[in-house]
Amino acid sequence: MINKLVEKIKKTEAPIVVGLDPMLGYIPEQITEAAYKEYGANPDGAAEAVWRYNKGIVDAVCDLIPAVKPQIAMYEQFGIPGLVTFKKTVDYCKEKGLIVIGDIKRGDIGSTSAAYAAGHIGGVDIGGNYFRGFDEDFITVNPYFGTDGIKPFADVCKEEKRGMFILVKTSNPSSGEFQDRLIEGKPLYEHVASKVAEWGKDVMGEDYSYIGAVVGATYPEMGKVIREIMPKAYILVPGYGAQGGKGKDLVHFFNKDGLGAIVNSSRGIIAAYKQDKYSEFGPEGYADAARQAVVDMKDDLKQAVVK
């Protein structure tokens, strides 16, 4: 799957992942009103509104980008109906040829990580048959448990040729509270990055490993160091746009081959119509605004990718 991701990034010339993180407040009123009218102003109605909103965006941008990243929390907040929409979104995006990164940030002791891996990138054996749960192509994983919390995910990645991005340096303001603390002269995130490189060796695709890392766009200098520590790990970069990161800041996240990083934007694309810059599109044109925002982002990222 990492080979397919690289190939699609080359083909689209867009190291971009669109974050499908739909807050109710982002969804144009005409969509929520119609969904509430049909299903009620309740979790079923909200989940339906999210689904229609997502579909509009995916249809508008799917030829421009290699991948999407639905944030499961935004679906989980509506309980079961929300997760039904999450699954529908995963399936629809795959139908449209997009690679799906499930932003689930799971992680636990070994036996529990194995269950999460089965549910998201693998499958379960029930009475001799194999069934897949949420069936994403990649997921995000939390490293706090160390190697034996990661290994079950790595095993499934290897078996299924799917992938994961392990949190190394997150994009939020307080990420340094623990991640930047010095251990033997190096910040914790560097130690995690070294482990990502080590874990990834055993699960290599052609040029990159099935095991990548999450490093926030908001910390470009740290991205530079982390890039060097794990040259074969793809970096999933959140924090671009709404969280403050800009294209030119991201030059060090990429390798000299122009690859090695894929940059996420969520709000900046899916709610682009709410920005002054795209206000001409209006709520009716939210999907076209998203498309324009992807085009602009692609342009902005050219400053980062030195070929």
Add this chain to the structure above:
Amino acid sequence: MINKLVEKIKKTEAPIVVGLDPMLGYIPEQITEAAYKEYGANPDGAAEAVWRYNKGIVDAVCDLIPAVKPQIAMYEQFGIPGLVTFKKTVDYCKEKGLIVIGDIKRGDIGSTSAAYAAGHIGGVDIGGNYFRGFDEDFITVNPYFGTDGIKPFADVCKEEKRGMFILVKTSNPSSGEFQDRLIEGKPLYEHVASKVAEWGKDVMGEDYSYIGAVVGATYPEMGKVIREIMPKAYILVPGYGAQGGKGKDLVHFFNKDGLGAIVNSSRGIIAAYKQDKYSEFGPEGYADAARQAVVDMKDDLKQAVVK
């Protein structure tokens, strides 16, 4: 909710939480066969088998214990039908008067943590009405993001009088890989424990905070230090029984009031009938075996609680 937890621990004299972490392999054949016959050998059938198995255990032990802890990964592995069973289990346990700790180990940047908090211990506003998603009483949370990943959970805890247990020192063998690394002379888990104490001050119940911590039974000496760092935080203790922890090792997890810790056992109780010790119960008597295992655990833990 922390006050209710303390009260129920006092009343049952059992600082015990039963981990409802049903692996298919634990479930007696008579249950899986009946469920597969009715629903098919598929995720619906598996989820139904898990539900029947859980119900049997809950009915057998609910008068003895204060709380249960369903591990959401074990449900998530079956996709949507599994999560429907998770929700049904949460609701049923609450009906039976049990406190429910959703073992979800979520954690993310602020806006995403807010969505997880809404989905599990809070609710969402949809068209002016308030809806709850999974509706647990407590959840477990991962600290890797630092304060701004924790605050949205803490805010909901305060508003809803619910609670959370933050991972400090996990029970798995490789937990030390990052958690034990020294930062300014102290292991990372002590720094996290200090933060738990700090975060918890603002969300106090009567004697204990709504914000507790997870500390593995497998690391009793570390438990002692952590107990001192955060005297007002309840400790949720996994790793007892099947993972190797014993009652007498847990004395330092408790405060002098005989309170301050609640010990989880999953496999050791829900699959007790598979142990030699309880083999007389047989698969048909799995729920009675679970009850006996709770009685024995209660007895074993008396060695830990000095009154």
